[in-house]
Amino acid sequence: MGTAELVEVVLPGTVEPDGLELRYGSIPVPSAGQVVIAMEATGVSFAEQQMRRGRYYDQPPFPFVPGYDLVGTVLTAGEGVEPGLVGKRVAALTKTGGWASHVALDAADVVAVPDGVGAAEAETAVVNGVTAWQMLHRKARVRAGQTILVHGANGGVGTLLVQLARSAGVRVIGTASARHHDALRQQGVTPVDYRTEDIPARVRELVPGGVDAVFDHVGGRSVTDSWRLLAPGGTLVSYGSAATRDDSGSKQLPVLKILGRVWLWNSLPNGRRAYFFNVWAGRAFGKDRFRARLRADLTQVFAALQRGEVTAQVAARLPLARVADALRLAESGTVTGKVVLTP
Known part of the structure; x- marks a missing residue:
């Protein structure tokens, strides 16, 4: 890759991983209030x-161009941006656009690494x-001595949920396939095999009074099981519908079903x-407040990484040109942690 060239991955439609396309162009020029970041790492989420x-x-x-987030070095800064940012390593949440060698973003959206x-x-x-x-501390408000259930405890979010919870003095039960159980035990997690065990029955056996929080990315029937496993005063945090990934039909419906259940459950008088x-x-209601909260929380996570309370789980590092391999690997369900793309 030449230094003076932009390389980005384009998702042209509903395709297999091999259908992703590489596009080449000129490195963007920052507008007022923007920075251009030379990407060093972006993830497959x-x-x-x-x-x-x-x-x-x-x-x-x-x-x-997909790419939910990225880390890189500020290459150039537009008018009105603090010039000291140039040359600094920063991170940003993008939702799309991160799978590129260079990305222009509002300077207000980057967080120092x-x-x-x-x-x-x-x-x-x-x-x-x-x-x-945010799920642990802003939604469930976990406290030392509590017990939580983390679905997909070996996944990208799951590995961090587990470690942040353990560093807060919380007991963790984690679902994962058997190949990940030894690694979970080493982190002080009680593993449950979602493939071979009846999860609700096993969790009730471990915690007869119910758990203080459940973190569920599975969706579908799992959300209802998760709700029923809560202790009085407990919190369910649903954050996805992985179970419906390969379904056809409306992409909004699985989320709308979860939202409907959440609304119904919150109307029940059971605490x-x-x-x-x-x-x-x-973000829609206040960009500045959203940015301040994101900066505060990501800074806390980076500090936990720096202190060694959280160990980064890099499953694999592959160049952008091998994005199809990276996506296949992430989708295989065989890895622990995050598949990372580099320029």
Whole structure:
């Protein structure tokens, strides 16, 4: 890749991973208030797995450049931007556009990456870290001594949920396939095999009084099971519908069904709470407040990485040109942590 060339990955429509296209062009020039970032690491998240199937509930029309988040170095800054930002390593949540060698963003949307935290390591903690932090501390408000259930405890968000919860003194039960159980036990997690065990029965056996919080990205029937496993005063945080990834039909319907259940459950007078978590919630009502909260929470996650309370789980690093391999690997369900793309 020449230094003076932009390379980006384009999702042209509902395609298999091999259908992704590479597009070449000129490096963008920052407008007033913008920076151009030379990408060092961007991630393959569950959102892109849904987007390539046309199943992500608010994805843009095809064709577009995917990429939910990125880490890189500020290359150039537009008018009105603090010139000291140039040369600094930063992270950003983008939703789309991150799978590119160079990305222009509003300077207000970037968050400094602390010294000593590598680009790939930081990348594992951007969307996944903010999601895990906000669900644990802003929604479930977990406290030391509580017990939680984390579905997909070996996944991108799951690995961070587990580690942040353990560092807060919380007992964790985590679902994963058997190959991941030893790694979970080493982190102090009680593993449950979602393939061979009856999850609700096993969790009730472990915690007869119910758990204080459940974090559920599975959707479908799992959400109802999760709600029933809550102790009095417990919190369910639903944050996806992985079970419907390969379904056809409306991409909004699985989320609308969860939202309907959440509304219904919250109307019941039993002291339990349910949330459907969306990391972008609130942006429409106040961009400045959204940015301040994102910066505060991501800074906390990076500090936990820096202190070693959280270990970055980089499943694999592949160049942008091998994006099809990266997507296949992420979709295989065989890896722990995050598949990272580099320029």
